[in-house]
Amino acid sequence: MPVAIDTIDAIEKRISHFIETDLRVPADEIDPGANLGSFGMSSVAAVKLVGLLEDEFNKKLSPTMVYDFPTIASLAKAIAAVEPIRRSA
Amino acid sequence: MTSTMFNRTMLTPEEIQTAAARLPVQGSLALRAWSHPDKTLFTFLDEQGEESDHFTYLQLWQTVEATRALLEKRSAAGDRVILFFPPGLKFIAAFLGCLLARRIAVPINLPTRRRVDRCLKIIGDSGVRLALAPRDQISGLQAIFESSSAATLSWAAAEDAVADPTLKPQQADLQQALNTNEIAFLQYTSGSTSNPKGVMVTHANITCNLRMMRDIWSLNHTTDMVFWQPHHHDMGLILGQLLPVVLGNHSVLMAPNTFVRQPSLWLHAISKYRAVLAGGPNFAYELASERFNADKLEGIDLSCWKLALNGADVVRSATLERFCNIYEPYGFAPETFIPCYGLAEATLFVSGGPPGRPVSRTDLDGDSLENDRRVVAPKSQQSRRCLVGCGESPWDLEVAIVDPTTSERLPSNGVGEIWLSGPSMAAGYWQNEQATANTFRATVKGEPGKHYMRTGDLGFVGADYQVYICGRLKDLIISDGRNLHPEDIEHSIALCNEALRARSCAVFSHEGTRNGQRIIAAIEVDRGLVRLLQDQSKVLRTAIRTTVSHDHDVALDEILFVPPSAMCKTTSGKVQRSLMRQAYLAGDLEVIDH
Numbered sequence A: 001m002p003v004a005i006d007t008i009d010a011i012e013k014r015i016s017h018f019i020e021t022d023l024r025v026p027a028d029e030i031d032p033g034a035n036l037g038s039f040g041m042s043s044v045a046a047v048k049l050v051g052l053l054e055d056e057f058n059k060k061l062s063p064t065m066v067y068d069f070p071t072i073a074s075l076a077k078a079i080a081a082v083e084p085i086r087r088s089a
Numbered sequence B: 001m002t003s004t005m006f007n008r009t010m011l012t013p014e015e016i017q018t019a020a021a022r023l024p025v026q027g028s029l030a031l032r033a034w035s036h037p038d039k040t041l042f043t044f045l046d047e048q049g050e051e052s053d054h055f056t057y058l059q060l061w062q063t064v065e066a067t068r069a070l071l072e073k074r075s076a077a078g079d080r081v082i083l084f085f086p087p088g089l090k091f092i093a094a095f096l097g098c099l100l101a102r103r104i105a106v107p108i109n110l111p112t113r114r115r116v117d118r119c120l121k122i123i124g125d126s127g128v129r130l131a132l133a134p135r136d137q138i139s140g141l142q143a144i145f146e147s148s149s150a151a152t153l154s155w156a157a158a159e160d161a162v163a164d165p166t167l168k169p170q171q172a173d174l175q176q177a178l179n180t181n182e183i184a185f186l187q188y189t190s191g192s193t194s195n196p197k198g199v200m201v202t203h204a205n206i207t208c209n210l211r212m213m214r215d216i217w218s219l220n221h222t223t224d225m226v227f228w229q230p231h232h233h234d235m236g237l238i239l240g241q242l243l244p245v246v247l248g249n250h251s252v253l254m255a256p257n258t259f260v261r262q263p264s265l266w267l268h269a270i271s272k273y274r275a276v277l278a279g280g281p282n283f284a285y286e287l288a289s290e291r292f293n294a295d296k297l298e299g300i301d302l303s304c305w306k307l308a309l310n311g312a313d314v315v316r317s318a319t320l321e322r323f324c325n326i327y328e329p330y331g332f333a334p335e336t337f338i339p340c341y342g343l344a345e346a347t348l349f350v351s352g353g354p355p356g357r358p359v360s361r362t363d364l365d366g367d368s369l370e371n372d373r374r375v376v377a378p379k380s381q382q383s384r385r386c387l388v389g390c391g392e393s394p395w396d397l398e399v400a401i402v403d404p405t406t407s408e409r410l411p412s413n414g415v416g417e418i419w420l421s422g423p424s425m426a427a428g429y430w431q432n433e434q435a436t437a438n439t440f441r442a443t444v445k446g447e448p449g450k451h452y453m454r455t456g457d458l459g460f461v462g463a464d465y466q467v468y469i470c471g472r473l474k475d476l477i478i479s480d481g482r483n484l485h486p487e488d489i490e491h492s493i494a495l496c497n498e499a500l501r502a503r504s505c506a507v508f509s510h511e512g513t514r515n516g517q518r519i520i521a522a523i524e525v526d527r528g529l530v531r532l533l534q535d536q537s538k539v540l541r542t543a544i545r546t547t548v549s550h551d552h553d554v555a556l557d558e559i560l561f562v563p564p565s566a567m568c569k570t571t572s573g574k575v576q577r578s579l580m581r582q583a584y585l586a587g588d589l590e591v592i593d594h
Helices: A005-021 A043-057 A072-080 B013-020 B025-035 B057-074 B090-100 B117-126 B135-145 B203-216 B234-247 B256-261 B263-272 B282-290 B317-330 B366-372 B433-440 B486-496 B527-552 B577-586
Strands: B040-045 B051-056 B080-084 B104-108 B130-133 B154-157 B183-190 B197-202 B225-227 B251-254 B277-280 B307-310 B337-342 B349-352 B361-365 B384-388 B398-402 B416-421 B453-461 B467-472 B477-479 B482-484 B505-511 B517-524 B558-562
Touching (some): A005 A043, A043 B256, B013 B025, B013 B203, B025 B057, B025 B090, B025 B203, B025 B234, B040 B057, B057 B154, B080 B090, B080 B117, B090 B104, B090 B183, B090 B234, B117 B183, B130 B135, B183 B203, B183 B234, B197 B203, B203 B234, B203 B349, B225 B263, B234 B251, B251 B263, B256 B263, B256 B282, B263 B282, B282 B307, B282 B317, B317 B384, B384 B467, B398 B453, B433 B453, B477 B517, B486 B505, B486 B517, B486 B527, B505 B577, B527 B558
Parallel strands (some): B040 B251, B080 B104, B104 B183, B130 B154, B225 B251, B225 B277, B277 B307, B517 B558
Antiparallel strands (some): B040 B051, B183 B197, B361 B384, B416 B453, B453 B467, B477 B482, B505 B517
């Protein structure tokens, strides 16, 4: 299934925003291709981020995704490919 | 065939309560496994919040017995046994098995390949030879330790302790020949990576500290709990895993990551299992507020929650207010909050409560507090600082406020180091006589013969008898309930890039105005480094961030480069972190722009 570019973009933005506000990295130092560890992402922060993205994009995500896709760009792409949770009517 | 105990058919709840305040915790378990064998003691929830494991009182006791037998085959009395367990119910059986077998348990965080140093130091310091772990963890851990000093550890699988479902506790199981002043376990939360210190907690310390919490909060077998703190942390171990055994309640446990990922699962569990007691460090309440999502909280009722503990970190008034505003519509009452204070050197609990009252707050002058260590009314709106009272202490625990330099007892408006005396003070640091004497055998000037334990925390006891914590005497940084030693972080920074070698660096924290604590690294630069900065300051800062999160699993909030003249040092060249913090807060710290 093709993934809409705007979804990837929105997820990337959300991850960058988290890095800016929670890890307090200046926006101009956030490179979507850099390893998340280079922003000072701790294991607690990684789990927190996964939970946040689950809520905001209505998906069930594995907490290890951050380690399997360790850049903003690759993580956003991987998350965009996960099917949203269907609400049981 | 029923087992005999006291030649009685039953014991009253009062008899069991009294016995639980005297028996070692493993004896309490045997007593309860006899008295109410089929009651569920622990339920474990998986990452979706679904029940995935259980222990009744009898099942846990039988598994503990089997663990004792396993340990007796593999080790000798007094040996240290290190416990490598992921979140789950296997840990508590292993831990109590050690206590029953009179082995000294050493609970520890599971190491990763990247962060193995501290673990190796602890293995070396405690002198463990036997490690106990779930079978599926052992090969991974052995790989991590390959060709390290821990390669010679021998391993036992927790699953090899096979419970005998027909075994019942006998009276003899309570009165095992035990000097209750023997060491039960070593809690490694103190000391830097290079100098870990294992707090020696005795069987009597555990019994006493659990009784203190039980009585000061009026807990009993009906006060069920929900907990998610890690079991290698003193709060998770003493409160989350041992208190239930002594109370005889039903406790629901979950992994720390389950909570951090979806805080609503914690609140759902409190509501579903009608928990009376639940809590965590301040950041737990912060996170539960931040991640509030009405859609996920449909139908929850928090009115059962009577004791919302908040400890192991600075308790923030703003956090309590925010949480209350959000969760009052779900039945949470403001007087549920129990800010508390404790540390491993005092087993865990020092103060908290009384329950059912509004939280005590004191407005004071921040400048007088920082500069003169005095409690006075705020002199201006700007210097106003609101402190939350961390509760009253039990009747048999003395809190003294002492001048840390002169050892003199301070008057009531004085802020000094908190010194403690009472039966829950630990026996000292494992094989570290000097640190033990310094910390555990302090005497107040003019009051010889009575030993106090120095907490290293600054505070005062208010007119309301509440213990107020103002900060740390030493430079220890507490982040999300975890103790970090600035020298460890500074060491990593100095090694992360060739340009930073032999540069001095000061890592310190301060209480941010709104968003909580911030951790700052001020790094000394000389001319060569200034040149480097012009070209690649981003690269350098990225290298520092990477290394610090890699080695210490924490984020730096600010990285500052300062000229040599701005580094505060002692005559012997040691950085003075508290002076650096003061200069930073006053806006006087000279920073190199780049």
